Amino acid sequence: MAIRVVTDQAPIQAPTVTGRRGALGSVARGLTRNRKALAGLGVFGLFVVVAILAPVIAPYDPHALQFDQMLQPSRAHLLGTTGTGQDIFSQLLFGTRESLLIALGAGLGATLVSVIIGVSAAYMGGVPDHFLNLFTDFFLVLPTLPLMIIIGTYLNNRGLVVLIGVIVITGWSYGARQLRAQALSLRNREFLEAARVRGERSLYIIVFEILPNMTSLIVAIFFGAALYAVLAAAGLQFIGLGDPNSLSWGTMLYWAQANGALLAGSPVWVLAPGLCIAALGGAFALINYAFDEIGNPALRPVRRRK
Amino acid sequence: MSYLVRRLEFFFITLWATLTMNFILPRIMPGNPAEAMLVRYHGRVSPQTIKAIEVAFGLNSNESIFQQYLEYLRNTVTGNFGTSVTFFPVPVGDVIKQGLPWTLGLVGMATIIAFALGTLLGMLSAWRRGGIFDAILPPVFIVISAFPYFWLGLLFLLAFALTLGWFPLGFAYDLTDSINLSWSFAGQVLWHGFLPALTIVITSVGGWILTMRNTMITTLAEDYVKMARAKGLSPVRIMLMYAGRNAILPNLTGFAMSLGFVISGAILVEIVFNYPGLGFTLLQAVHSEDYALMQTLFLMITLAVLLAVLAADVLTAILDPRTREQG
Amino acid sequence: MIATATRPLLEVKDLCVDYLTDRGAVRAVDHVSLEVRKGEFLGIVGESGCGKSTLLFAIARLLTPPAEIASGDIWFEGNDLVSMTESELRHFRWKQYSVVMQSAMNALNPVMSIGEQLRDAFDAHQHLTGRQVEKRSEELMRIVGIDPVHLRSYPHQLSGGMRQRAMIAMALAFTPELVIMDEPTSALDVVAQRSLMLKIKQLQREFGFATIFVTHDMSLVSHFSDRLAVMYAGQVVEVGETRQVFADPKHPYTVGLMRSFPSITGALQPLSGIPGSPPDLARPPAGCRFHPRCPHVMPRCKVEEPDFYAREADLVRCFLFDA
């Protein structure tokens, strides 16, 4: 599990300098200007390409049980074969699809929930805020993996949707807290008051005035949630709470572990999906890290005169 | 004191919500523990016996759900957590007593070490802004923190225990020893706990480095730090008392809250390292639908986190005079 | 230059400070030369962002990255502050010169009591017993007009004016030669501001330290400063006797400023202000920095940078006075 550090600190401010293309444009520009973000985006992009092209580049059907079992890596099987004689390399390529889907799906879901709860808490203020905030904090202190295990078992369905749902349920609170803090700091910004005095409706203000100003934080939260989703899904699948027939890195690890791959002389079977998870997670972490710098110019690397 | 009053409110409401959720969740789960017991018995128990056990458990009770809830609350408050189905007939309290010290010890120590180390490194990294240390350390650890705990644990196990044989393959202390208070036993505990702790520390230290670094950088830009420099104070004093002390404050509560995440991760670490803690017990309780055990474990873990949060709040109140008075 | 018999306490020569940013260096202080004599109250005025604080922090050697001194000298009592290392400076600081910042809320450590923060200053420079420190602290608090019980208070427990006074008390701990003040009153309302200014003035008379006082409030310095430096876009454009500058502003910018604020006395007259807005320091205009807004602009202003020209007792950076 990732450790996500929660602080009560006022979050990064909305960007003060905004590019010509408005909110998203400035986020994009910030990302492409940051070396760490670029590295992260590069890895992420690579996985996206692999996921899309999996059927084209994969040498074999990842499900086919047609080969000998536990083959060592060779020209024919770049990463060897599994305990049931499937090609690990092909599995790895196809597994990218579901792993990415979980990361992005759960990331989006969690972000959505945190936006709704965080922003409405801040916007409503008063009693609703108090309770929504309590609710958020409650979810924040709940130990997630146990909760996930319990919910996962309760739903008694190992489908992708359930997995994503469980991750969303346990993963939204962190972002909600950050968003609330930033929305609170925005709440008293005069342009919002200006909009209110102008006669805008609350929904318009939230959607068109507050949210665009939090784009950078929302994107950051999305990547944070995606990172969390990657690790959480891997953890759940590893302990066998995923669908063992599905094809993702976490499930591959589960099978590798069930077959004692590490100790039975096929470490590649464990290493490859683990490295992919680590790489994707690392990419998200880097992007997230870069967002700190994008959102808070004070954190940018200092320059020295040569 | 309204700050602490508010935190106490949070403490109790969360506790109550956890208790209630504990009550509800298992009850809406499918299956029943007697069936679950079959799994435990490797299916080698006749159905008649299962029936008998069901009756012995009082599973077919026909109290109303509300009565059950009150009963449950009363039992929990009085420390009567019931009997574990998984470890029938051991009382839940005993099951937990057995694993708790190990989980607390391992996770607690590792987390504190990670926090202390991360905070220190983050502080130094921000202080030496732009140095080599600062350029390498945070990004590297950030990437490492994205590694799956259990996977790293597996690799360590393969490398340091199985291949090199430097560390044991599992357990909390030497297999045949029994718990005692001696230096050699303490040595065993450290030796056995080293790899799992290392896994936790390595994957969690990055988060602390980054948080601390970022708050520290923000703090370093504060006027009072500039002022401290203007006063000609020694750099160490500025770093610790002016920048560091202020930068650490907002992280304390976050640290405590994140304990929940760490405990979660510990479940996987315990499985990988065959460490006799609560994490694995919980997974098992869930698999065998052991209501009582599951509820209590979840409660214990949440309570541990909540207590840590409360402790952090008190500490914050002590360290930060502002919180003592206002909201 | 105003020749004085004694050497000035502080001499700033051709000081330049840059902020190193993504888009290149921003010169926030551009060839500034100044001097402060013993016991003198020097006011520095200018609009926000013209580099006042940067100049002050450069003088106090408190700049942090991305700011850095690009060139120039700062002589303080015959020592070159620019070339000193941090550890050499440490012994110089606070004893010789001290700093009072704009907002005491931010400049006081929120988690330490006023007394502790005072003690820190003492501990860094003198070996005093606890008792001595306490006595001296109480004395300082009384000097600035705060009840010594507040030594045990934390910054947030004090009102804005009291915090500023506590800061000043701290700044006077070693009765330094120079107290540098960056808008110490701008966070206060007029009444409190007035009361604090009077206190500062009184203390200055009493202890004889020199003061550099930065503000953007023209009216404020008019009553308190002996000499005045007017800054525009990183440069000092006019220096002179305060009285003189107000009575007879020379630089077109100063003239414009004088026409920018209404008064509560006298006849109501239409004011025009200065058209246009201050330049972005990252892209300062060529030639005289004021030329785009200047009513007296000459062709030469657009290409050449003016130097200082003496007129009466003042120095003015404008070609109008290039004799």
Next chain:
Amino acid sequence: GGSTGNNTGTQKSVGGVLTIDNESGALWQCDFNPYNGSVNGQSFGILYEPLVYDNLLNDQKTNWLASGYKWSADSKTLTFTIRSGVKWSDGQDFSADDVVFSFNLLKQFPAADLQSDWSVLSSVTKQGSDQVVMTFQQAAVPNFYQIAGQTAIVPQHIWSAFKDPASQPVKQPVGTGPFTMSACTGQNIAYKRNPSYWQKGLPYIDTVNYPAFLDNDPANAFLAAGQAQWGGQFIPNIDTYYVGKDPHNNHYWFPPIDNINVWLNTTVAPLDNKAVRQAMAYGIDRGAVSQKGEFGYEPAGNQTGVLSPTFDSWIDKGQADKYGYKLDVTKAQGLLQSAGFSKGTDGIYKDASGKRLSFSIINIAGYTDWVASVQVIQDNLKQVGIEIKPVNLEATSYFDKLFTGNFQLAYGSVNTSPGPSPYYELRNSLHSATTASIGQTAAGDYGRYKNPTLDGLFDQFGQTTDQAKQHNLIKQVEAIILEDVPIIPVTEGVAWYQYSTKDFAGWPTKDNPFAAPAPWNLPDWEVTLLHVYKKS
């Protein structure tokens, strides 16, 4: 004394520390109650013993706490002569009273009656000083295994004080076994040699350590690293992983003990159609399932339902060959076609109404080998033209569905103890007395198969002690299974067993199967521990 097969004349020294390596999935609770199903694995056999040791693999019976037994002619009364000279580990004498007490305790507390002895017993009484007479409600010859071989005898002088023997934690066990519990922590139980054990000179081993492993992997690593000598769990790739580490000393042997079947719910159309069932039986490559799903460690099953090689003597080879159930796509498709099914464009057969031959198969998600096996079956049947959709469930809901008949196909084994002859498993899997209507919990026969002829054969088996007659009955049973295909045995579950001969000798082997060899074979592990000795 009981012969424990110490056929070598060499002097075996007493001593040595033997470590068992067996995933327990939990920390030890240090409860040594043989009547508690979740902990009896740590006490039954080694601490508490049965009346007669009945070898699961070959039905070899060895008198144990009973020195003899005798069935009445109508097979309704069984009389045991209780061994004298046996002492409880606290020094008290063991007697027939303890036996009578133990059985009547189980009658009184059904939750403790793990073997359901009292579902067939009607009374247990003492006769004379050393005889115990058991009467049965009906002829119950096969129940001998449970009653004499699987029921632990506990000391009356201690257990009479227990309020609820099923849940009574027993921290300081007192038994008649060869070992006594000397220390127990959550992670290890240490058993010490019982010097006053009734089989003089036994056991050889001084100390047995039984560590608690939460999961397979650490247990396997521990075993492979040579830190334990006796293993009992699945090790993937065992030849490199375990044997390869020390080819000279590390060995394994996996004797089959039960069948892993595809259960067919015969109440669901078209699974009620014999042709479909037969087609499926011809459509599964049992060898491939065994290879891919189980690494070849669990051998392929056969359609007679009789375990091979364990119960080879019971198999009617002639009949089995006549049917020749093995992967035969043409034959399977022929069967379907002649039963009126036709192949659809998607390659799946459909009936006249156009309903596709598509079934879901429930399975336990946590059993990775089963999940893999089903993948192979799915692959096989797809070639035939039958679609199988795996549904991997949490164990509890799997059992719930399995027991209540709420499934189409299910993968798994019958949930009752195997026994020392094919009778036990086959009866439990197919006798209609063990089934229930859909929605009700069935004790066995989850497929709801009903065949009065078959029931009759099983009933006759229960009434005879004549071996030849028993064999004959089972052969008739086989014929029905071959023809009717009420279940499809796919692979054979085995007793996982690894052992190291580096320091210890005397292990059970394929050639000398004196006991079911896994540490979790109760009470066989006691017998193994009595044979094994430290090499000097």
Next chain:
Amino acid sequence: MLELPVRPQGAELIRTVGLTRHFRLGGFLSRRFLHAVDDIDLSIHEDEIVALVGESGSGKSTIARLIAMVYKPTAGEIYHRGRPLATVRSRREVLEYRGHVPMVFQDPYGSLSPVYRVSHGIMRALKLHRADLSRRGREEEAQRLLEAVGLVPAVDFLGKYPYQLSGGQRQRIGFAQALACRPELILADEPVSMLDVSVRIGVLNLMASLRRRERISFLYITHDIASARYVADRLVVMYAGQVAESGPVEDVLAHPKHPYTQLLLSAVPDPRAPVSLPATGEVQEPPRVIDPGEGCRFRARCPYAIDECSRVTPRLRLLRPAHDAACHVATSDLVAPAPTERTDKDASLR
């Protein structure tokens, strides 16, 4: 100077009666209230600039927000052209009112959303309040408005982002937004306090000219008395949530009746005034008015406080023509002969 020219007054636009607003302190269970605005009677007429001055936290912005219908009053009523605002309920009526009474904010950096072009606010205001205009019409109107506030060429400015503008330009955009609503009254909450001295006067001049050309009234909130004098007709001095004094600007400056007004005026540094440094004694901080009792809120700082001040809250009294103050001690000039010349300010006190 009793015969100061009092501008002929137009119709009354806004009148507040006993306007009060309290804020709950602490959590939602707290029983402590901050009295931000207490019992204010204030009126603004057509074609009038009313300046509201007072130190920070005295409740100036709260009054503006109450009038702008951002806050609901705790007690009291606001009348718009005689109609109580409490009866303005429907969305259409509220919108109409908002169109008549827009607001311009203090912070030129904060009052424009950084993610939108400056045209955004103006176009939205036009869309909401000028339903008659087509898209094209709105664009033309936006250009006209920018020209009206002196931003030419207007087309260029409309396409810019706030960060591309200087503070003064941004503040003009704020005024253009307010004008888009076709206002009767603009609530200007410290519209120049964050601007540089040299640009500030330009914005003040803009306000003056808007009043002159478009006949728009202003509620001009500031703590800079000099700038209030520069643009306003009437001056309202607030202290701790209450009106201390109100009257024609020049009259209040010349004859401050309330001791707080006097203190304030004496503290304003004025480079054009003769330099004198009277040592005013220690000055306390203005109070945060939490659950105040009866009595004058200035009494603790007041050199003239009498017994009555701590018992009875002073009400506004007419002390000079159109000029009232809330002080028990101040004397009326209405009956007594007016002092001939502006002299010692203490003269008006006993």
